[in-house]
Amino acid sequence: MAGIATGYAPVSQMSRLSLIAGYADSLITFRGSLMAALAKSGVSVTATAPDIDAAMGARLRSLRVLPVSLSMQRTGMNPLQDIAYAARLYRLLRKLDTEIILAYTIKPVIYGTLAAWLGRVPRRYALVTGLGYAFTGDRKGMVQRIVSLLYRFALARAHKVFFQNPDDERLFRQLGILPAAVPSVIVNGSGVDVGDYAFKPIANGAPVFLMIGRLLGDKGVREFAAAARSIKASVPFAKFQLVGWIDGNPDAIAQAELNAWIAEGTLEFLGKLDDVRPAIADSTVYVLPSYREGTPRTVLEAMAMGRPIITTDAPGCRETVIDGENGFLVPVKSVDALVGAMLKFIEDPALAPRMGKRSREIAEEKYDVHKVNAVMLREMGIIPGGEENTHA
Numbered sequence: 001m002a003g004i005a006t007g008y009a010p011v012s013q014m015s016r017l018s019l020i021a022g023y024a025d026s027l028i029t030f031r032g033s034l035m036a037a038l039a040k041s042g043v044s045v046t047a048t049a050p051d052i053d054a055a056m057g058a059r060l061r062s063l064r065v066l067p068v069s070l071s072m073q074r075t076g077m078n079p080l081q082d083i084a085y086a087a088r089l090y091r092l093l094r095k096l097d098t099e100i101i102l103a104y105t106i107k108p109v110i111y112g113t114l115a116a117w118l119g120r121v122p123r124r125y126a127l128v129t130g131l132g133y134a135f136t137g138d139r140k141g142m143v144q145r146i147v148s149l150l151y152r153f154a155l156a157r158a159h160k161v162f163f164q165n166p167d168d169e170r171l172f173r174q175l176g177i178l179p180a181a182v183p184s185v186i187v188n189g190s191g192v193d194v195g196d197y198a199f200k201p202i203a204n205g206a207p208v209f210l211m212i213g214r215l216l217g218d219k220g221v222r223e224f225a226a227a228a229r230s231i232k233a234s235v236p237f238a239k240f241q242l243v244g245w246i247d248g249n250p251d252a253i254a255q256a257e258l259n260a261w262i263a264e265g266t267l268e269f270l271g272k273l274d275d276v277r278p279a280i281a282d283s284t285v286y287v288l289p290s291y292r293e294g295t296p297r298t299v300l301e302a303m304a305m306g307r308p309i310i311t312t313d314a315p316g317c318r319e320t321v322i323d324g325e326n327g328f329l330v331p332v333k334s335v336d337a338l339v340g341a342m343l344k345f346i347e348d349p350a351l352a353p354r355m356g357k358r359s360r361e362i363a364e365e366k367y368d369v370h371k372v373n374a375v376m377l378r379e380m381g382i383i384p385g386g387e388e389n390t391h392a
Contacts, residue, residue, distance in 0.1 A: 015099065016044045016096060016097060017046070017099070017102065018045075018096060018098045018101050018102075019034075019045060019047045019048070019065075019103075020102070020103040020104070020108040020112035021048065021108055022050070022072060022074055022106070023049060023074070024056050025056075026105075027049055028056070028059055028060070029297070030129075030297060031104075032063060033193055033373055034369075034373050034376065035063050036064075037370075037377060038382065039064040041377060043382060046065070046098070047060055048069070050071050050074065051071075053069075057069075068092060070085070070088050070092065073107075074107070074248065075248050075249055077143070085107070086111040086114055086115050090119050093121055094119050098121050099122050101121050101124050102125045102126075103125070103126050104129050105129060109127070109151070110154040113126055113158050114154050117154075124157065124158045125158065125159060126161045126162065128162065128164065128169075129190070130292070130294035130316065131171075148177050151177045155172075155177065156181075156182065160183045160184065160379060160380070161178055162185050162187050162376065163184060163187070164187060164188075164190070164293075164295040165186065165189075165293075165315050165319055166186055166319075167316065172184075185391065188295065188367050188371075188372050189294065190295065190297050190372065191369030192303070193304075193370075197280075197301050197305050197363075198304075199305060200280070200281040200306060201306070202307070202356055203284075204349075206237045206238060206239055207239065207345055207346050207349075208240075208241060209240050209285050209286075210243070210279060210280065210282075210283035210285070210286050210302075210307075211241070211287045211288060212279070212286075212288075212298040213244050214244055214245060214246075215244045215258065216249055216252055217253065218251050218290065218291045218292070219288070219289075219291075220289025220290050220312065221242070221253050222253070222257075223289040223333060223334075224240070224242070224267075224287060225261045225266055225267055227289075227339045227342060228267055229264075230339050231342055232265070235346055241268045241269075242267045242269050243279055277301075277305065280301060280305045280307060281305060283302070284345065285308050285309075285327075285345050286298070286307045286309050286310070287310045288309070288311045289311065289330070289333075289338055290314060290316075290317055291332050293314070295319060299311060300367045303326065303362060303367070304367070306360045308345070308351070308355035308356050308358075308359055309326060309327035309328075309355075310327055310328050310330065310338065310341045310342065311327065311329065312331065313330065313331060320362075325355065326355050326362055327359065328344070
C-alpha cells in the first residue's frame with residue numbers, strides 16, 4: 001500500500017492500544033464489542049475518556065480493558081484547556097508505551113493524534129463518527145475554519161482514517177482536511193450486536209413513533225415535535241415517545257421547550273435510558289429526522305429489533321434506509337414530509353411489520369457489529385488481511 005503507514009512494524013510487535021474517546025458512556029455503548037474483539041486478538045487495551053466513574057471502570061475491566069479517566073473540555077474552544085488535554089494525553093501514552101492509538105470524536109481525534117505523533121506512537125488511527133456541531137446546519141464561520149485547520153494538521157499525522165459514511169469522507173477530501181497521502185476506509189457505522197438487539201414483533205394497537213438521542217436541534221427534535229403535534233390534531237390515539245437528555249452542546253434544546261411539549265401532550269418524554277431495548281420493543285416505527293450523522297447507532301438498534309425507519313435523506317442517515325423497503329427517507333427539516341411518512345404507517349397497519357422484517361435483514365447483512373469490527377481490525381493490521389477497502 002502506498003502511503004504513510006508503509007514500513008511500520010508487523011502486527012506481532014504491536015500489542016498495546018489506547019482507545020481515546022470524548023464521552024465515557026460511548027466506550028461501552030459504541031465500542032464495547034470492538035474492545036472485546038481487540039482483547040480476544042491478544043491486544044492490551046487501555047480506554048481513556050473524561051469522567052469514567054467506578055461503575056464504568058468495572059465494566060471496562062470486565063472486558064479486560066484498563067480504564068483511565070482523563071479530563072477534557074467537551075464543548076467550547078478554550079485553547080489553554082485543549083493544550084492541557086493534549087499534554088495529559090501525551091504523558092499517558094508515553095507512560096503506557098502505547099504502540100497503537102484509535103481516537104474518535106473531534107477533540108480526541110485532533111489532540112489524541114497530535115499527542116501520539118509527538119509521543120512517537122508507531123501507529124495512529126482516527127475514526128470520524130460524524131462532523132459535529134462545527135460542520136452541521138449552516139455554520140460556515142470561524143469555528144468551522146479553526147476546526148478544519150486543526151483536523152488537517154492532525155490527520156496529516158494519522159496512518160489511516162476511518163469514516164462511517166461516504167459523504168463525510170468525500171467532504172474531508174474535497175476540503176483538503178484529509179491529505180491525499182493518508183489512506184481512508186469507510187465502515188458501516190459502529191455496527192450493532194444483532195444477538196443483543198433481538199427481533200421483537202410489533203404489537204397491535206395504537207402506533208408508537210419513537211425517537212432516541214441527545215436533545216439537539218440538529219438531531220431534528222423540533223421537527224419530530226412539530227410532526228407529532230400536527231398528527232395528534234387529527235389522530236389523537238397516535239403516540240410519540242422521546243428518549244434522550246439535554247447536555248451542554250450549544251445546539252441543545254432548552255428545558256423550557258421540552259417542558260412545553262410534554263405539558264401540551266405532544267410528546268411522552270422517557271428521559272435518558274440505560275437500556276433502550278424495552279422502548280424500541282414497545283414502538284411501531286423508529287424516527288430520526290437528523291440533519292447529518294456518521295451512522296446513527298440508534299437507527300441500527302431499531303433495525304436489528306425489526307422496526308421500520310423514517311429518517312432524512314442526509315449523510316449517514318440515508319445509508320440505513322432503502323426507501324420504500326425498510327422505511328422512508330424525507331428531506332432535512334421538512335415537517336410536512338415527516339408527517340406524510342408517519343401517516344403511511346397509520347393508514348396501513350400491515351406496513352410496519354413488513355418493513356420491520358426487511359430492517360432486520362439489512363441489519364444482519366450489513367451492520368452486524370462483528371463484521372464491522374473485523375474490517376477495522378484487518379485495516380489496523382491486528383488480524384490478517386485488510387487494505388481491500390482502503391482509499392488513498
